[in-house]
Amino acid sequence: MIVFDRTCGTFTLHTRSTTYQMKADQYGVLLHTYYGPRVGEGDLSGLIQYADRGFSPNPSEAHPRRDYSLDTLPQEYSTCGVGDYRLSSVQVEQPDGSQALDLRYAGYEIRRGKYALPGLPAFRGEDGETLSISLRDPGSGVEAELLYGVFEDYDLITRAVQIVNRGEEPVKLQRVMSLCLDFLPLDLDLITFNGAHVRERWPDRAPIRPGVQGVGSSRGMSSHQHNPFVMICEHDTGEDHGVCYGAALLYSGDFEAMAERSQFGDIRLVMGLVQLQWTLEPGEVFAAPEAALVCSPSGFGQMSRQLHRAVRERLVRDPCQGGRRPVLINNWEATYFDFNKEKLLDIARAAAPLGIELLVMDDGWFGVRDSDTSGLGDWTVNEKKLPGGLGELVSEVRRLGMRFGLWVEPEMISEDSELYRAHPDWALGVPGRPGSRGRGQLTLDFSRKDVREHVYAALRKVLDSAEVSYLKWDMNRCLTDVWSAALPPRRQGETRHRYVLGVYEMLENLRRDYPHMLVEGCAGGGGRFDLGMLYYTPQIWCSDNTDAIDRLRIQYGTSFCYPACCMGAHVSAVPNEQTGRVTPLETRGVAAMSGAFGYEMDVGKCGEAEKAVIRTQVETFKTHYRLIQEGGYYRLTDPFADPELTAWAHVAPDGREALVSIVTGSGHAAPRFRLLRLKGLDPDAVYRINGGAELCRGSVLMNAGWPVPPLRGDYQSLQLHLEAE
Ligand code: GLA
8 A cells, every 4th residue: 555645744654564654855865764664644754853964965945954964864865966975876977078967756646556667567557556755856857656566465665766857968877776774873784596507596794893894796787696676684683583674776797786884874775787888878778678677574484485485476477377387307417529419209109108397408509519619590490410400309208298498599600610600790799809708608798689680580490490488597607808890989888787677678578478387487507596587487497406405595595585486406417517416306296396396307218216306206296285385484494504404395375274395404323303483374273194193283293293203214205295284
């Protein structure tokens, strides 16, 4: 619910359990008064303290007041160059060369339904409401429209910003934040999700110190290194108690998420685009990507479940909605580039009787591609490997009762390719510089329409040649030497953002033209695991690391923002390709079925006993599909704090059914006794465990726990299926 109180100038956004408020004051400065657990009606600006602070300037309208400074007051959308020295939300170079921008309140509008952002990912839904607030710079033609989407039932507030140039000359945008959130003085922690290729999204928590700290990416992708999702919380906030905030940017390119603790202890969080150099001509509008905000009064668990539900129901567009996504098998780790039609069909023949439903042909099927040094850009079927083209292979796969999926990497080009020989200028690169390769390849200039159109037409030809039910859209290097042959020198700073918009346009076109095809995002695993991609690709390959034990940490970190149904997770062979670790097949299944489940191995090489395990895994996953994909996700342990026992649960919304997964670390003699406390159950219900004789009351399971039997050996696992009587 959005309430504007004319008498005091407050805009209050209420969701079921949170309140967000801002207020235009007597000088037209839009002050942020509160965001947190729900409070009643009323003007909360009394929380703001005014004091004469040395070296914090006072705007001329406030003269002779010295207790009024943009530098000390909580701002809804901070500006630059006119008195607030904290992190600015927007930075421009004005036509006169100055960098001053002062945004003052100019009007508002409240609308039913949630705003949309053409060309950009955004939460959607008629059940949302929109608040639009216009801010105007009295000294120039620059205006900012702040957009707020309120999804009351989801406890979700979205924000976006559009910068408009109403002046007569171009201005240069250098930085546009989608989100600025000021907190009144409090000791808070910042939690970020960091890592590397094959080690993505490990949480890191630290108190916010004086000065600026945060994360970002300048790699042209949201990156393996830092995720565009951060949390802010009180020092004592934990999984099940305490106030915490989650902020996510719906964007897949460069970003910054920065927190600053200022001289008087207040904290500002900003999130958005930096180093833009975007020329905004008179009359033009620049739309910054959307940011999503959630606040939980009772710990991280609830915050995650709020976000998960919103992402599943208001962001992801799932072509399998109402049905079930297929259990797939991917040939990558089984064959790498060394495959042909028969090898693939052998895998499919072994997989189909196990209940596996879709075969994905990964990298290597096109152009001349026997290693990662050639072929990217030539999206035509290599008939040496696949005689008869895609059509024949797919009909044979379908004859086995399976569907078919395909891997592509459309944004890339190998120098050793027909495409590069014909269009060397289609790759990003600065004239006169040799440029860097990543995985030996160059990046196509997706900021260019002609390049996109060519690649799209080539993809369409392939996709129209057979029934392709799934597409894996990969991206295997980050951007360097960013320079577009299609833009003049003064506009080169726009290329990186235009590239991301180009990727989004292609993905949207794919959705339009192939509405029943499931697209999985991928960038060397989880290098572009963000809410922007999830708008177009309902699932993302979580990590190139398929080791079950490493995955526990990666999936744990990922789960703070992203729901299980979005995390591509596969059972692979042992010793694991990335770590060399040997884990039981059962444990690999338990780890992988907590995501978008599949296999990444040649199941034809498995013995009968292993095949029986796989058959059971697939059945278990299918049986509990709704619970896993739509149930509430409960982190029962922290695998970083306690690697000896990792547990999590998917719990039905009414708490009457749950699937609990438990994985142990390395085995030890004389292990200590373990009780695992469950969560999210109905305290008064009595649960039957794994359909057996064991019955247990919810209150006992949640308060006292369930005694985990000692499991012999390394990396053991078990699953409990709980059903209320
Ligand atoms: C990336 C992906 C892998 C696989 C390879 C193919 O690394 O993450 O899953 O598709 O590319 O080259």
